[in-house]
Amino acid sequence: MRILLVEDHEALRGLIAGHLGGRGFAIDAVASAEDARSALAAAAYDALILDLGLPDADGMEILREVRGRKADPLPTLILTARDGLEDRVRGLNAGADDYIVKPFDLTELEARLRAVLRRPGRAMPCPSPAAR
Ligand code: CA
Numbered sequence: 001m002r003i004l005l006v007e008d009h010e011a012l013r014g015l016i017a018g019h020l021g022g023r024g025f026a027i028d029a030v031a032s033a034e035d036a037r038s039a040l041a042a043a044a045y046d047a048l049i050l051d052l053g054l055p056d057a058d059g060m061e062i063l064r065e066v067r068g069r070k071a072d073p074l075p076t077l078i079l080t081a082r083d084g085l086e087d088r089v090r091g092l093n094a095g096a097d098d099y100i101v102k103p104f105d106l107t108e109l110e111a112r113l114r115a116v117l118r119r120p121g122r123a124m125p126c127p128s129p130a131a132r
Contacts, residue, residue, distance in 0.1 A: 005029040006036040007051040019106040033057035047075040067095035075116040
C-alpha cells in the first residue's frame with residue numbers, strides 16, 4: 001500500500017511516516033500543496049493523508065483537485081487542527097472519507113487509514129446543488 005502524506009509540520013510528518021512505515025505502508029511524505037500536486041501527478045497512491053493547514057494552500061483545494069480528476073476515488077483521510085463542525089462537514093462534503101483532529105494517537109490514525117482503505121465505494125457522493 002502506497003500512501004501520500006501531506007503535512008507541513010516536520011516533527012508530525014516524521015512521526016506519522018515512521019509509524020506507518022513501520023507497519024508495512026510505503027509512505028511518500030511531502031510538506032506543501034505544490035509538492036503534493038507533483039507527487040499525485042507522478043505516482044499512483046492507494047490513499048492520501050492530507051493536512052488542511054498547508055503553507056501554500058488550503059488542503060481542501062488539493063482534495064477538490066483529487067476528487068475532480070480521479071475516476072477511481074483516492075481514499076482520503078484529512079488531518080486537521082480545526083475541530084469545528086463546519087470544517088469537518090466541509091471536508092466530508094468535498095469528498096474526504098474520514099478526518100482526524102489533532103492531536104491524535106498514531107494507532108488511531110493507522111486504524112482510520114485501514115478503515116478507509118477497505119471501505120467499499122469509498123468516498124461519499126457530493127450533494128448536487130439541486131439536492132441541497
Ligand atoms: Ca499544517
